[in-house]
Amino acid sequence: MLRHAGKRLLAAIPLLLVVPLLVFLLIDLAPGDPAVVLAGDNPTPERIAAIQARLGLSDPVVERYARWVGAVLHGDLGKSLMSDQSVMEMIIRRMGATMSLVLFAMVMAVVLGALMAILSSLRPGGVVDRLVNWLASIAIAIPAFWFGLVLASLFAVTYRVFPAFGFVPLSEGIGPWLSHLVLPGVALGLLPAAEVTLQLRSALGQVLTSDYILNARAKGLSRRSVLFKHALKNACVPVVTVFGFRVAEVLAGSVTIEIIYNMPGLGSLAVDSVLSRDIPVLLGFVLFSTSVVVVVNLLVDISYGYFNPKVRA
C-alpha cells in the first residue's frame, strides 16, 4: 500500500517538471516583453534594457528553466516581476480564497450529490428518482460562470441576501466567510454535485442488484439498512474516481468564478500573470495546481483500498 503510494509519487516527479517546462517554452514564444510593461508609463530603451539585464530575461530559455528548477529544489519560487513579492507568499495568501471556494464546491457536491442519489435509490424508477435524474442531467449542462452571473444578479443585486463580491478569510469569522462563499460556491459546485448524483445513483443501482446485496436482502434486511450499511460503501469507488477528476476541473472553473465575484484567489492571479507575462508567478501557480492534482489523484488511489478491500495489495 505505502509502496504503491510511494511509486505513484515518484512517477509524478517528471510530471511536475514537464508541465512548467511547457509553460516556459510557451511564454517564451509570446509577444510582449515583461520588461516593457515593468518600465511603466514612460518607457525609455535604456530603462527597458536595464530591466531585462536585471531580470536575466535575455538569457536562453533552457538556462532560465534550469535556474528555476534549481531554485525550486531549494524551496524558492522566485519573486514576482511585477510586484517584487515572493511568489510563495503570494500563492499562500491567495490560496485561502481558492481553497475555500473549491472546498465549498466539493463539499456541496458530495453532500448534495449523496443526498440526491440516496433519495432516488430508495425507490428506483419512482417519481423522486426520475426527478433527480432529470435535474442532474440538466445541471450538468449549465455553464458555471453563467450560473454565477445569474446568482449574483438575483441574490446580490435584486435581493441583497449575500455580498456581491469579495472574500473574507475564515479568521474573520465563519459567518462572513460563509456568506461570501455561498453564491460563488453554489455556482461552482452545481456541476460536480450533479455528477456525483448521477455516478452514485448508477453505482448504487448496480450494487443494489448485485448477488451480494440480494443475499443480504434475502436474509431479511430492510432495503434501507442494506443501502446504508453495505451498498453505499461499495458504490463509493466510482464516485471517488470521478471526484478525483473533478478537483482539477473545479480548480479550472474557479478562474471564471473568481473573476465574476472578484475574489482574490489563485485563478485571477494566474490570469493576471499570463496577461502581464509575470513568469515566476505563473510558474508558481502551475506547479502548485499540478501538485494539487497529483496529490488528489494519489489520495483517490489510496482510498480505493479503503472502499474496496480487494484492491488492497
Next chain:
Amino acid sequence: MKNVTTPPDDLLDAPGDPYAESAGTGILRGILRRRSTIVAGGFLALLVLVAVLAPVIAPYDPNVQNVLQRLRPPGSGHLLGTDDYGRDVLSRLIHSARVSLQAAAQAVAVALVIGLSPGVAAGFRGGWLDAALTRIMDALMSAPSLVLAITIVAVLGPGVTNAMLAVGVIMAPRFFRVSRATTMDVRHETYIEASIALGCGNLRTAVRHILPNVMPPIVLVTSVSLGAAVAAEASLSFLGLGVRPPAASWGSMLSTASSNMGLAPYLVWPPGVMIFLTVLAFTYLGDGVRKGMLRSRSASGKGE
C-alpha cells in the same frame, strides 16, 4: 471549463465489436430507439441549419451599430433587444451559433488529431513509445486546463481559432486514453495477431482492423467533447480571449451581459440558454450513442 462529464471509463474501455459494419447499423438502430436522443439530435441539426443560414435568417447585420438605440429591452423592433452598441441581440445570437459550433468542431478536430493516432500507436506498439506518450498526455491532463489554454492564447493571440487550438490540445488526452485502451484490448485478439502473422504491415493492420474497433467509443467521446468545447469556448470568450470583437460568440455575449447587468438584465438569458441547450443536447446525444452501443452489443451477445 470542461463542463461535461465523461462517461465512466469501464464502458469506453470495453473492447469494441470486430465486425464494424453490422455493429454500426446496430448502434444506429439502438440510438434511434430513444426519444431524448432524437430530440437532442434534432435540436443540434436545427442549430447547424441556423448557423449555416445565419446571414439569411438574421433580421439585422449582427455587427452594425446604432448607438442611439443602445440597450433597448426586447420589443417589436428587436425581438431580444439590443446590446450596448445598439446591435440586434437576436442577430448576434444567430451568428454566434455559427462561431460556437465551428469553434467546437475545430477543438474536437484538433483533439482527434493529437489524441487518436498517438493513442492507437501507443496501444499497438506498447513499450517506450507507449510510456512516453502516456506520460505526456498525463502531464496535459494534470496541468490546470484553463490556465494552460489562457497561456496558449496569450502566446498565439486572442481569436477563436487559437483558443480552440488550446482547447483541443487540452481535450486530446481523452481521445488518447480511449483509443489507446481500446487498441490494447483488441491488440491480442486472434484475428489481429493473424493479420500481422499474414504479413500485413502495422499501418495496414491498424487502419483495417484496429480503427473500426476504436471508432465507436471515439464517436461517443466526440459527442461529449463537442459539448465541452462549446462550454470551453464560452469561458474563453467570456474572459476576452476567444472570439475577437466585433464578432460575437455566446461567451462574449455573456461578457457584455455581465458588464451591463444593472441596466440590461435581459441580456444574460439568450446566450446562457443557448450554451445550456447546446451542451445539454450534446450530452443527450452522447448518452444516446452510449446506450445504443450497449444495446447493440448486448443484442449481439457481446460486451457486458
Next chain:
Amino acid sequence: MTWRCVRRRSGVAMLAVAALALTGCGSGGAAGNDGKPAQSTEADPNATLRFTSAAPIRNLDPALQTSYGGVGYLVLAIDRLTTLDKDDNVVPGLATEWKFAKDGSYLELKLRDDVRFHDGTVFDAAAVKANIERGKTLEGSTIKQNLDDITSVEAVDAHTVRLRLVKGRGVQLPSVFATNAGMMISPKAIAERSAKLASDLGDAGSGPYLVTSFTPGEKVVMKKAPAYWDPAVGQIAGIELQAISDGATRLRGVQTGQTDLTTVSAANDLAQARQLADQGAVDMKKVTFRNVLGVYLRANLGDLTKPEVRQAIAHAIDPDAVGALFSGSCQPNRQLYPAGSWAAIKDYSYPYPYDQAKARELVQKAGGAKVTISYPASTNMEQPANVIQGKLSEAGIDAKLNPVPNTENEPRFIAGDFELMVSASWSPKIDPADTVDTYLLDTYKLATDRGAIEPDAAKAADPTLSEAQRAPLYAKIWQTTMQQAWYIPICRLTVGVVSNNKVLNTDNVPLADIGIWDLRHIAVKR
C-alpha cells in the same frame, strides 16, 4: 534682486501620459471654499471609508511608481511639496511659497516649519535635499526624468531650500512637485530602510493617514495619523482602498452597500451609475477629464503611410457616436489644447469633420485600406474602440480590433508595435513645449515628418519669448498635426464619482480629472 512669483494657476504638467487606469474621482458634498471645506460638524470622526479603485498599487515607494494609478493611494500617506486643488491649481503643500530666480538659475522653496514625519523626524530643508537626491539616484527610480532639470539642492536655512536648475529649464517643477516626484519621506527611513519602503512604508510619510497594511496590487488599509497640520484634511478614522478592475463590480459594491465610494468612467458604468443616481440608490458627481480621448496613428506603418487613408479614418470617426455611447458625457473636443488656453488655435475648425461619403471616396482612391485598432482591453477604451471600428468598417476600411492588456497598450505603441491606438492618454501639458516633446517628437514620436514641425518647435521653445509670440508657432504645429492626421482628437470623457449618501465632500477630489483621486478631503456622515 527681484523675484518672480510663479504660483500660477496651472494644469497638471507631468501627470500627463497617465490616466490609462482611469479611476476618476469626482467630488461632492459639502461646500468647499477654495477647495478646503471647513471641518464638517456632521462628519463622523470614527468612521471608516471603503473605497474601490480601478488601478492597483504594486509598491509603496514614491520613487518607484511605474504607473500613475498608484499615486492616488500614496497622496494619503505621503505629503508632497505642492498639491493640486480640484481645479488643477497648484496650491501649497509642504512648501508654502516658491519663486524662481530672475535669471532662472534656481527655484527657491519656503517650507512649513510645523511638520514632523510619522516617525518623529522633523521635516526641513535637509529632508527635501535627501528626497530629491534619492529620486535622482535611486536604482530604478521612475522620477529621475522629472527631476532632471535640478542640478543640485542646497539648504538656505532650516526651512528654505534652493534648487539649482539647468539653464532655461524647470518652469514645470512646481506642478511636478504635486505628483509622486514631490513626495517627501522621512530622511531617517531613507537612511535606514530605503530598500524596504516599497513593501513597508510604515511611518516614513507625513500625510493625513498612515498605512497599516498593504497587499500589493490588491489592498491598502490606512488609519488616521495622530496629528496633521491641516485640520480640514483627514477627517475619518480609517480608509480601506481596494483595487477592482471591473467597473460594474465597483458600482455593484456601492449599490449594495459593500463599499462607500468609487469612480467609474466606462460608458456602461457611467450609464448605469446615472440610472442608479436617478433612482436615489447612489450619489454621483461628475468631473470632466483633462485628457483627450482620441486616435493615435503611426503614419509610417502599413496602409497608414497613405495620407488618403489617414484622412479617411479622420473623416469616418463620428464624435457624436462616441458621445452617444457615453450618453452624451464625452464632450466633443477636436483641438489639442482646450479652447481658451493661450496655446490653443484661435478661430479653429477641425479639417476632417465626420463625413462617411468623403471617407469612402478617399478609401476608394487609396485602393482600399486595412488597419488594426489596438486598445487597452477591459477598460473604458473598449467601447469607443468598438464604435470606431464600426465607423471605419462603414467607410469601407478593413478594420480589425486588437485588445491589448492594459499595462502593455501604451508601452507597446510607444515601442512601435501598433499602427493605430485608441486611448485617452493625450494630456495637454501646461507648457506646449512639453506636449510637442512628449507626443510629437520624442516619447510617442507621432510626427513622422519631423521636418514639418521641428524648426517651429525649436523656435517656440525659446524661454525669452512671450506667450503671444509662441502661440502662432504652436498653432502652426497643431495645424500640421491635424492636417497630417497623426493624431485624431475626439472628445473628453467624464469621470463619475459614485458614493453612498453617507460620504461627504465627493465634489472635492483633486486629481480626478486625470484619472487619479486624492481623497484627503473626504469625510463620512455621522
